[in-house]
Amino acid sequence: MATEVTKAECTSNLKNVIDALYVLNGKWKLPIVLSLVNAPKRFNEIMKDVEGISPKILAQELKHLEQNELVVRNVYATTPVSIVYEASPYSETLKDVLRALSDWGAGHRKKIIG
Amino acid sequence: MATEVTKAECTSNLKNVIDALYVLNGKWKLPIVLSLVNAPKRFNEIMKDVEGISPKILAQELKHLEQNELVVRNVYATTPVSIVYEASPYSETLKDVLRALSDWGAGHRKKIIG
DNA sequence: GATAGTAGTTTCCCAAAGGAAAGCGATTAC
DNA sequence: GTAATCGCTTTCCTTTGGGAAACTACTATC
Numbered sequence: 001m002a003t004e005v006t007k008a009e010c011t012s013n014l015k016n017v018i019d020a021l022y023v024l025n026g027k028w029k030l031p032i033v034l035s036l037v038n039a040p041k042r043f044n045e046i047m048k049d050v051e052g053i054s055p056k057i058l059a060q061e062l063k064h065l066e067q068n069e070l071v072v073r074n075v076y077a078t079t080p081v082s083i084v085y086e087a088s089p090y091s092e093t094l095k096d097v098l099r100a101l102s103d104w105g106a107g108h109r110k111k112i113i114g
Numbered sequence: 115m116a117t118e119v120t121k122a123e124c125t126s127n128l129k130n131v132i133d134a135l136y137v138l139n140g141k142w143k144l145p146i147v148l149s150l151v152n153a154p155k156r157f158n159e160i161m162k163d164v165e166g167i168s169p170k171i172l173a174q175e176l177k178h179l180e181q182n183e184l185v186v187r188n189v190y191a192t193t194p195v196s197i198v199y200e201a202s203p204y205s206e207t208l209k210d211v212l213r214a215l216s217d218w219g220a221g222h223r224k225k226i227i228g
Numbered sequence: 229g230a231t232a233g234t235a236g237t238t239t240c241c242c243a244a245a246g247g248a249a250a251g252c253g254a255t256t257a258c
Numbered sequence: 259g260t261a262a263t264c265g266c267t268t269t270c271c272t273t274t275g276g277g278a279a280a281c282t283a284c285t286a287t288c
Contacts, residue, residue: 010152013216020219038124043265080255097218100210102127105134157235194285
């Protein structure tokens with residue numbers, strides 16, 4: 001059963017994690033994706049949701065996430081134009097990562113307080 | 115029935131993820147933990163396993179992980195002393211995070227190549 | 229005595245991340 | 259006309275992350 005792990009598997013696990021972190025690394029990328037997974041939002045709504053982020057960083061990270069196809073930028077021809085960011089279908093693949101991180105963060109906070 | 119998500123849950127998910135990243139952020143912490151989860155290792159063995167890391171960064175990150183009780187440093191009174199690092203029991207709680215990241219990294223690589 | 233290994237430390241340096249604050253063009257409300 | 263909102267951009271600055279290389283104290287081996 002799955003208790004045996006070969007050296008090759010360990011190595012590829014390591015490479016996978018390093019590759020994932022290469023794309024997801026940083027303080028804000030995953031929080032932004034999570035905020036948009038919860039609901040599509042406009043620029044200033046994300047600013048309010050993800051506390052502490054500056055407009056410069058938010059703009060920069062949204063571009064990065066767009067390039068990695070995790071976020072879609074929708075422009076609506078209202079007056080004035082409204083711009084709504086949403087999590088892409090591909091970002092669904094991050095749900096396990098986000099759930100695991102959220103669970104761990106909650107548990108770790110309890111551990112530190114206690 | 116878990117399809118409904120309240121605003122409060124979204125917000126606390128966000129806080130949890132931000133807290134988790136506060137501890138786990140950076141290029142090397144999770145790779146090091148994963149390497150030690152696979153098997154306890156000595157300093158130079160970790161260096162070989164986690165490719166590209168420099169001794170300075172490894173020493174620094176091991177200290178950080180020790181302080182967060184994710185890694186245990188064992189000193190054996192051999193001559194010369196041997197120092198073996200191992201994943202702590204608490205680091206078991208990171209298994210879901212590591213598995214999710216490894217899976218995502220593998221999938222993302224396939225997506226980029228294809 | 230020379231060489232090698234172990235477990236790092238030290239120094240120096242560069243690049244990326246990130247924060248603070250101001251500004252900007254367009255539009256709408258008062 | 260004045261002020262406010264939206265979605266950013268620009269500038270400036272500090273902090274952190276991280277790489278390269280040399281070096282150290284100790285021990286063992288040749």
